[in-house]
Amino acid sequence: MAIFPFRPDQKLTAVLAKQNFTLSAEVIPPRNGADQFKVLQQIDQLVKAGAQFLAVTKGAGGSLRAGSLPIAQVIKEQFNVPCIAHFTCRDLTPFDVENHLMDHHYFGIRNILALRGDPPDGQAEWKPREGGYLYAHQLIQQIRKLNEGIYLHRPGGGPNVNYSERTDFCIGAAAYPDHPDERERIEFFKLKIDAGAQFGITDMLFDPDSYGYFLDLCAKHSIQVPILPGTRVLRTKPLAQRLISKFKVKLPQHIFDRLSDEDGPDAVKRGLELFNELTERLKSLGAPGVHLYVISDTESATQALRRLA
Numbered sequence: 399m400a401i402f403p404f405r406p407d408q409k410l411t412a413v414l415a416k417q418n419f420t421l422s423a424e425v426i427p428p429r430n431g432a433d434q435f436k437v438l439q440q441i442d443q444l445v446k447a448g449a450q451f452l453a454v455t456k457g458a459g460g461s462l463r464a465g466s467l468p469i470a471q472v473i474k475e476q477f478n479v480p481c482i483a484h485f486t487c488r489d490l491t492p493f494d495v496e497n498h499l500m501d502h503h504y505f506g507i508r509n510i511l512a513l514r515g516d517p518p519d520g521q522a523e524w525k526p527r528e529g530g531y532l533y534a535h536q537l538i539q540q541i542r543k544l545n546e547g548i549y550l551h552r553p554g555g556g557p558n559v560n561y562s563e564r565t566d567f568c569i570g571a572a573a574y575p576d577h578p579d580e581r582e583r584i585e586f587f588k589l590k591i592d593a594g595a596q597f598g599i600t601d602m603l604f605d606p607d608s609y610g611y612f613l614d615l616c617a618k619h620s621i622q623v624p625i626l627p628g629t630r631v632l633r634t635k636p637l638a639q640r641l642i643s644k645f646k647v648k649l650p651q652h653i654f655d656r657l658s659d660e661d662g663p664d665a666v667k668r669g670l671e672l673f674n675e676l677t678e679r680l681k682s683l684g685a686p687g688v689h690l691y692v693i694s695d696t697e698s699a700t701q702a703l704r705r706l707a
Contacts, residue, residue, distance in 0.1 A: 404471070404506035408480045409568040411596050413451055414624045420687030421706055422626070423699060424453040427465040437469065440696050445477050447700040448707025453482035453599075453689070456515060471505050482570060482599075483507050486515025487537040491529050495540055496550050503544075503565045511570040511599060512538045512590075534571060535589040541569050542594030571595035573625055575603060575612035576648040584615040591621050598625040599689055602641065604632070604649045606679040613684060627680050630691040631698035633669040634658050666698060673702050 414420060423444045428437050441452065454470045466483055473481040483502060487495055502510065514534045531537055543549075547564040571590035577583040587598065603609055609627050616625065632638050632649075635657045641647050653672060658665035677688050688706070692699040 404475065404504070406506045406566065407474045407508040410451065410480060410482060410509045410570065411568055411624070413480055414597070414686045417450070417687070419681055419685070420450050420626075421448050421690070421703055422451045422453065422687060423449045423690040423692050423703065424455060424628070425469070425692055426455050427469055430464055434465065434469075438472065440692065441469075441473060441477055443696055443700050444692065444703065445479055447703035449479065449690075449703055450687075451480040451482065451509075452477075453511065454484060456484045456486045456513070467502060467505065467507070470502075470507055474506065480509060481507070482509040482511050484511045484513060485537070486513045487526075487531045487534075488515030489527060489530070491527055492531070492540060492550060493552070495531075495537065496544070499541065499544060499565065499567070503567070508566060509568045509570065510541060511572070512541060512595065513572055533589070535586075535593040538569055538571060538590050538593040538595050541565075541567050545569075545594075568597070569595050570597045570599060573598040573600045573612065575600055575608040576605070576646075580615075583612070584619055587616070588619050588621060591623060595623065597623050600625065600628045602645055602647050602691055603627050603629050604647060604653060604676065606676060606683060608648060609680060609685065610683040624686040626687050626689040627685050628689040628691055629673070629676060629680075630693065631669045631673045631695060631702050632657055633665040633695070633698060634661050636660075666701070669698060670702055670705065674705060677706060 425437055425440055425444070428434055444452065452473050454466045454473070456466050470481040470483040473479060485499070485502070490498070512534055514531065514537070526532055544565040545567055571587065573587050574583060600609065613625065632653070635654060638649055638654055638657055642649060656668060656672060658668055680688060690699050690702065
């Protein structure tokens with residue numbers, strides 16, 4: 399009997415259960431047609447710096463970035479650390495979702511961050527494909543059903559088969575502690591948890607009080623899954639202003655005032671000091687770890703990980 403040669407990955411919930419405070423990072427696939435060596439070199443540096451697991455995005459702003467699945471596979475197999483594969487359903491039908499998820503399953507990918515996905519930058523009006531999903535909780539529900547051995551019925555696809563093999567995905571969901579509407583902030587996340595999500599990762603976060611308050615909201619709504627705060631090293635005020643403009647992040651004024659006006663050794667030093675302070679505060683609030691958004695600043699990310707490791 400043929401056996402798939404890819405080992406199943408370690409589930410993130412198991413990783414978090416074994417560690418008091420985890421260090422992780424998130425990488426972005428190269429743009430379509432770009433050299434893949436750079437991202438592999440980045441992964442190597444992050445793992446050596448102390449990242450205990452990694453995540454691979456699908457690219458922000460609807461950008462053309464394929465390769466999330468093979469890069470996640472390389473992280474798991476060759477770098478020997480668990481990996482979270484981002485999975486977006488923005489342009490997929492439920493049938494497409496099932497097919498792509500089975501690819502992940504056969505490759506041994508077990509950790510999925512289930513996202514609706516961003517529309518392309520500048521495309522204000524967006525609608526899903528006919529029969530597609532409007533919300534991430536719908537995708538999460540489909541993944542949960544695959545874990546239960548419930549597959550889609552395909553009319554006209556031949557005789558019906560009673561499938562017995564269940565997938566074994568550990569399902570993650572995005573959390574938005576800075577979402578302006580408090581009711582939506584928690585209700586949207588609870589929909590994802592009720593649909594089957596087992597852990598959360600926040601969007602880019604710089605205010606520890608926002609994270610702490612979100613944990614309080616979760617407790618009030620009986621949400622008990624681990625929620626990793628996602629953040630990054632800020633080096634300069636211009637960088638902070640770009641993040642505020644593009645991603646609508648909330649940055650306390652006292653942090654902004656301590657940033658350097660321009661890049662250089664002093665900017666790196668200040669940025670790392672602020673990152674360490676934020677991490678310590680998040681840890682004191684009960685965060686299970688810190689998830690570092692690297693983007694293109696591998697140097698600061700690796701320095702931050704080394705200090706914490």
